Amino acid sequence: MSSVLSVRTNRIRPRRERTAPLARRVLLFLLALVLVAAGWEVYKAVGPARGGEVFGWNVLPRTSDAAMPHVWDMGSRLFDDESRTSTRPIWRVVLSGAWYSLRLAFAGFAIGTVVGTALATVMAKFQIVRRGLLPYLVISQTVPMIALAPLVVSWGGKLQLGSWEWPRWLSVAVLGAFLAFFPVAVGTLRGLESASATSLELMHSFAASGGQTMRKLRFPAAVPFMVPALRLAATAAVIGVVVAEISTGLRGGVGRLIIEYARQASGDPAKVYTAVLGAAVLGLAMAGLVAAFDALIMRNRPRLDQPEAA
Amino acid sequence: MSEGPAEAGGAAAVSVRAVSKVFNRGTVKQVDALVDIDLTVAPGEFVSLIGPSGCGKSTLLRLIGNLIEPTTGEVLVNGKPADRARLDQDYGMAFQQAGLFDWRSVAKNVELPLELKGWDKARRRARAEEMLALVKLAEFADHRPWQLSGGMQQRVAIARALAAGPELLLMDEPFGALDEMTREHMQAELLRICTETKTSVVFVTHSIPEAVYLSERVVVMSPRPGRITQIVDVELGRHRDVDTREDAGYFKKVTEVREALRGFEVDELDAVGQGVDDR
Numbered sequence: 001m002s003s004v005l006s007v008r009t010n011r012i013r014p015r016r017e018r019t020a021p022l023a024r025r026v027l028l029f030l031l032a033l034v035l036v037a038a039g040w041e042v043y044k045a046v047g048p049a050r051g052g053e054v055f056g057w058n059v060l061p062r063t064s065d066a067a068m069p070h071v072w073d074m075g076s077r078l079f080d081d082e083s084r085t086s087t088r089p090i091w092r093v094v095l096s097g098a099w100y101s102l103r104l105a106f107a108g109f110a111i112g113t114v115v116g117t118a119l120a121t122v123m124a125k126f127q128i129v130r131r132g133l134l135p136y137l138v139i140s141q142t143v144p145m146i147a148l149a150p151l152v153v154s155w156g157g158k159l160q161l162g163s164w165e166w167p168r169w170l171s172v173a174v175l176g177a178f179l180a181f182f183p184v185a186v187g188t189l190r191g192l193e194s195a196s197a198t199s200l201e202l203m204h205s206f207a208a209s210g211g212q213t214m215r216k217l218r219f220p221a222a223v224p225f226m227v228p229a230l231r232l233a234a235t236a237a238v239i240g241v242v243v244a245e246i247s248t249g250l251r252g253g254v255g256r257l258i259i260e261y262a263r264q265a266s267g268d269p270a271k272v273y274t275a276v277l278g279a280a281v282l283g284l285a286m287a288g289l290v291a292a293f294d295a296l297i298m299r300n301r302p303r304l305d306q307p308e309a310a
Numbered sequence: 311m312s313e314g315p316a317e318a319g320g321a322a323a324v325s326v327r328a329v330s331k332v333f334n335r336g337t338v339k340q341v342d343a344l345v346d347i348d349l350t351v352a353p354g355e356f357v358s359l360i361g362p363s364g365c366g367k368s369t370l371l372r373l374i375g376n377l378i379e380p381t382t383g384e385v386l387v388n389g390k391p392a393d394r395a396r397l398d399q400d401y402g403m404a405f406q407q408a409g410l411f412d413w414r415s416v417a418k419n420v421e422l423p424l425e426l427k428g429w430d431k432a433r434r435r436a437r438a439e440e441m442l443a444l445v446k447l448a449e450f451a452d453h454r455p456w457q458l459s460g461g462m463q464q465r466v467a468i469a470r471a472l473a474a475g476p477e478l479l480l481m482d483e484p485f486g487a488l489d490e491m492t493r494e495h496m497q498a499e500l501l502r503i504c505t506e507t508k509t510s511v512v513f514v515t516h517s518i519p520e521a522v523y524l525s526e527r528v529v530v531m532s533p534r535p536g537r538i539t540q541i542v543d544v545e546l547g548r549h550r551d552v553d554t555r556e557d558a559g560y561f562k563k564v565t566e567v568r569e570a571l572r573g574f575e576v577d578e579l580d581a582v583g584q585g586v587d588d589r
Contacts, residue, residue: 201403202409205375207397208426301413
């Protein structure tokens with residue numbers, strides 16, 4: 001009986017999204033990395049040493065070791081001491097900086113997600129709020145981070161709740177959240193409004209309250225729209241945090257390392273690339289985190305790109 | 311067996327009195343969707359609404375279900391005003407789209423109306439199992455809706471509509487998207503379920519054979535403005551099976567309904583019809 005049943009259910013189960021096996025994806029990723037490194041080295045070998053001029057404009061980068069250090073120099077630099085005064089190998093410095101920034105980015109991502117979801121909920125519930133608020137949300141994203149960073153820091157500095165003082169790192173997380181909330185708000189709003197007229201009427205016929213309709217229909221219906229929004233938000237939070245670290249001068253993170261090492265580029269050109277590598281690792285970690293979350297909440301659901309049987 | 315409009319004993323399942331419905335009243339887009347509708351459905355009775363696009367049959371169903379309010383007149387369900395009946399969950403609804411929630415298992419979909427009513431978990435689960443057994447999908451309780459065929463999804467939707475134990479089922483072309491074979495099977499299943507549960511049904515359809523096969527009475531409606539032109543009594547007895555579809559009496563009734571429908575302009579692209587009827 002059960003074997004007959006499983007045959008039947010397998011037949012009617014729609015094909016899941018086809019994903020390449022993990023080993024293959026890792027291989028492709030490494031291959032892409034090798035190709036980028038090879039491209040870098042090939043250009044360095046054949047490109048003009050003093051850069052290329054086209055119609056008097058300097059458009060091609062110089063290939064000198066100061067401008068384009070060898071890939072293996074960057075690699076070996078990872079294992080050298082950070083500087084004459086600090087004997088820690090640089091990969092540990094960069095990694096701990098990336099870890100610090102990751103925590104900030106995650107905090108920003110979390111704040112942005114909560115705020116974005118809350119805004120979307122209010123906008124979905126009240127048309128008037130939506131009409132009034134949405135344009136300002138769009139405009140908010142055109143304000144340059146660099147201009148905003150000192151403001152947030154000084155506002156935060158004035159905040160004090162009893163014995164609790166606004167820590168400086170929180171300003172950076174808030175700036176990350178400032179970039180992260182927007183895709184979440186827009187994506188979630190679209191998702192909340194994606195419930196079909198039939199399902200809304202169905203909830204009405206079940207005498208469901210507004211809150212019940214929100215919890216049991218609109219929110220679950222919004223989840224597939226929130227997944228890509230969260231991906232964008234995770235990336236945005238990383239960028240926000242790195243830029244905010246630089247513009248607020250917060251120490252400890254990978255953003256700060258990038259600016260510090262860039263200053264030493266004339267004497268130690270490979271050094272800054274180790275920090276850039278750290279930022280890339282940070283972005284990958286964040287993307288991986290969201291992908292895992294995505295897989296968790298979408299495990300029992302058909303993908304949006306599948307034809308929906310309804 | 312057909313009881314006709316019941317005056318004897320208890321309230322009618324549905325009582326529609328002098329109802330009219332005007333959309334966009336007072337604007338250039340004003341539409342008289344329904345005019346002077348009187349209809350009574352007896353407890354346990356199966357009534358179909360049939361007519362061309364734009365005749366207001368879906369509008370009438372939605373009025374009974376209190377999804378919209380009548381412009382004039384009165385709608386009673388189980389002797390109560392329609393909004394009270396909706397809040398009391400005196401009826402269940404099923405639409406052309408099964409409208410199952412992807413993120414819930416089949417059983418959880420059936421449990422939804424019970425959850426909204428605040429039933430506890432064990433009671434909900436037991437009831438869902440019972441309903442799924444009724445529609446012969448017990449072994450699919452833990453499947454996801456999108457793993458089921460269209461006909462199975464529609465059966466889940468019927469189980470969900472009946473979960474809270476309503477005495478009335480309102481159905482808007484529930485089998486409209488199914489192929490002919492599945493459709494006939496579903497019709498037989500629906501009759502069995504309604505007989506077992508003693509549920510009254512108001513059933514909107516485009517299909518004459520479907521209306522005749524299922525119903526004790528077929529309400530024929532005309533468009534612009536939507537009104538009831540004729541009510542055909544289908545005196546085929548309550549028990550119907552495969553042989554019913556080949557019965558001479560059945561063909562006679564199909565012909566009768568077809569003739570009652572003749573003469574209405576069928577204008578599929580009519581904006582009025584699209585706007586009012588085809589939700």
